[in-house]
Amino acid sequence: MKRYSFYIEKERFYEKNKHQISTSSTTDVEEIKRLNAQSGLTYNEVFALLGENYLKNQQKK
Incomplete structure (x- = not known):
C-alpha cells in the first residue's frame, strides 16, 4: 500500500507543477x-x- 500512495503523491506533485519547465534534475528553467x-x-x-x-x-x- 505504501508504494501505491507514493505514486499517487508523485502524480499529484507533477500535476500541480506541470506549468513549470524543468530539466531531468528538476531545475526550474524559468527561475x-x-x-x-x-x-x-x-x-x-x-x-x-x-x-x-x-x-x-x-x-x-
Whole structure:
C-alpha cells in the first residue's frame, strides 16, 4: 500500500507543477532565466565596455 500512495503523491506533485519547465534534475528553467536577468552584466558585456574604454583612452593620447 505504501508504494501505491507514493505514486499517487508523485502524480499529484507533477500535476500541480506541470506549468513549470524543468530539466531531468528538476531545475526550474524559468527561475534560472529570471535570476540571470537580474544578475547584471555578462562577461561579454564587461569585455566590450573595457574595450570601448581602452579605445577611447588610446584616442586621447
